[in-house]
Amino acid sequence: MTPVxxxxxxxxxxxGANGAPGADGLDPEAVSAFxxxxxxxxxxxxxxxxxxWMPDAYRSTLVRQIAQHAHSEIxxxxxxxxxxxxxxSLRRKAILMAKVQDEAGHGLYLYGAAETLGTSREELLDKxxxxxxxxxxxxxxxxxxxxxxxxxxxLVDGAAITxxxxxxRCSYGPYARAMVRICKEESxxxxxxxxxxxxxxxGTEAQRAMAQDAVDRWWWPSLMMFGPPDDESAxxxxxxxxxxxxxxxxxxxxxxxxxxxxxxxxxxxTLPDPDLRWNEERGHWDFGAIxxxxxxxxxxxxxxxxxxxxxxxxxxxxxxxxxxxxxxAHAAKQSARASQDGASRTARSEP
Numbered sequence: 438m439t440p441v442x443x444x445x446x447x448x449x450x451x452x453g454a455n456g457a458p459g460a461d462g463l464d465p466e467a468v469s470a471f472x473x474x475x476x477x478x479x480x481x482x483x484x485x486x487x488x489x490w491m492p493d494a495y496r497s498t499l500v501r502q503i504a505q506h507a508h509s510e511i512x513x514x515x516x517x518x519x520x521x522x523x524x525x526s527l528r529r530k531a532i533l534m535a536k537v538q539d540e541a542g543h544g545l546y547l548y549g550a551a552e553t554l555g556t557s558r559e560e561l562l563d564k565x566x567x568x569x570x571x572x573x574x575x576x577x578x579x580x581x582x583x584x585x586x587x588x589x590x591x592l593v594d595g596a597a598i599t600x601x602x603x604x605x606r607c608s609y610g611p612y613a614r615a616m617v618r619i620c621k622e623e624s625x626x627x628x629x630x631x632x633x634x635x636x637x638x639x640g641t642e643a644q645r646a647m648a649q650d651a652v653d654r655w656w657w658p659s660l661m662m663f664g665p666p667d668d669e670s671a672x673x674x675x676x677x678x679x680x681x682x683x684x685x686x687x688x689x690x691x692x693x694x695x696x697x698x699x700x701x702x703x704x705x706x707t708l709p710d711p712d713l714r715w716n717e718e719r720g721h722w723d724f725g726a727i728x729x730x731x732x733x734x735x736x737x738x739x740x741x742x743x744x745x746x747x748x749x750x751x752x753x754x755x756x757x758x759x760x761x762x763x764x765x766a767h768a769a770k771q772s773a774r775a776s777q778d779g780a781s782r783t784a785r786s787e788p
Contacts, residue, residue, distance in 0.1 A: 446694045473524035479680055484610035487553040495679055498672065499609055500682065501553050501570075504561045507547035509571035512746050514540045516580040517589060525583060527568065532629055534584060546615040547660040556713035566751045574732060575739030577660050579673045582638055584644075590630015592652070592697070598623050599693045600663060611682075639706045645705075652701070653709040660724075661732045663690040669729075694722050 440656035463471070471490040478485060485491055514537050547556040549639055573591055580586065597667040602620050607613040635646040661685065664686040676682040684692075694713075701708050712725035734740065 440578045446772075468474070474520050479608050481608075482680070484613065485608050486610045492674075495681075496554055498676060498679070499612065500551055500556050503547050503554075503612055503779065504556075505573070507544045507551065507561065508565045508570060509576065510540050510544035510547060512572045513593075515574045515578060515749055516578070516742075517586055519580050520583060520586050523583070526577045529633070536590075536629065538628050539626065543622070547612075548617060550609075550611040550615045563752065566747070566754065568738070568747065571736065573662055574735040574740065575662050577735050577740055577743045577746060578654070578658055579614060581654075582647050582651060584647040585636070585655070587630045587633035587637065587648065588651035588655040590626050590628075591634055591700070592630075592655050593662070594623050594626040594630060596659045596662045596693050598627055599696065600689055603689075606680075606683060608680040613654055626671070631704070633708070635703055648704075649706055652706050656709050657727060657731075660690055660693070660727055661729075663687075663693070665729065665732070694724050696757075698722050722738055726777065 465595065472492065475485070475489075475491060475495075478489075485495075486504045517533060519539050521530060521533050524533055548561060551561060552558060561570065565572070575596075577747070580589070600619060601616055601623065604616040605613055605620060607616065634648050634652075637644040667673060667687045668684055673682065673685055677685065698713065710725045712723065714723050714724045735743070738744070
């Protein structure tokens with residue numbers, strides 16, 4: 438899909454920050470040609486790549502969404518890491534450590550995808566630490582018991598999979614390719630959470646009660662993970678038109694509910710919704726009204742753990758400054774050594 442790749446008539450100087458041609462400096466006819474090629478590529482389900490021309494709004498939408506996703510992976514390490522030292526067995530501890538490490542890796546994949554759009558990781562982290570970029574509201578709730586680790590795996594990671602599998606077909610290539618591996622690992626996390634809850638529900642009455650309590654607390658925030666209702670979503674329609682997203686918030690939320698109900702029955706747990714019932718006419722499960730006031734309050738920073746999560750992230754970033762400085766110094770030393778070796782080889786080969 439070559440028409441989008443390079444600006445016509447020597448307009449390379451109008452390239453964007455990452456080398457892709459931008460609209461600034463191009464005459465309206467050239468911009469129109471680029472826009473038409475972009476629209477054709479998206480309509481044909483072709484991938485947009487970093488060096489392709491793309492509308493500024495498409496780029497900014499991707500940066501916003503990928504950044505929020507990356508931040509969520511990194512902040513999302515905290516609630517479960519809280520239980521690593523208190524896991525009930527060595528096996529459970531090893532599983533949880535592996536999962537938290539996976540989440541760190543997901544954040545790195547996604548920050549890398551954002552960098553292909555001309556936005557540095559440092560810039561994104563600065564915005565996160567300053568509270569100018571969001572992460573998923575779900576991670577502002579506390580993990581009160583060991584059963585919360587299972588509920589997060591089953592419900593939170595289950596919601597993430599429902600939302601993220603369609604992103605493997607996202608129109609932006611680097612994001613779509615990153616999501617393939619992320620979704621495979623998230624599927625493992627979801628099964629791990631389900632298996633943990635299954636073990637608890639087959640245990641003592643106290644363990645069963647702990648599992649039910651965790652599900653009671655995490656069910657509604659998990660439904661909020663898909664974002665506001667479609668008629669209140671500011672970005673959903675345009676993201677779907679660009680094929681960044683493939684399904685609306687409400688469609689994904691319904692799919693998640695339909696998946697969870699039979700799984701809850703298999704676990705022997707009750708989902709905390711008295712309005713939950715099968716609708717034969719729709720072929721889906723009806724569910725009760727979500728408290729969107731709570732959702733908006735958590736987004737504003739008024740959730741149970743908002744301040745704690747950000748403060749811990751800032752502290753970890755500051756404590757890791759010496760590692761970043763050492764890595765940069767090592768890279769500079771290696772680069773200088775390679776340049777020196779190259780110069781020496783050139784000098785020796787000259788007659």
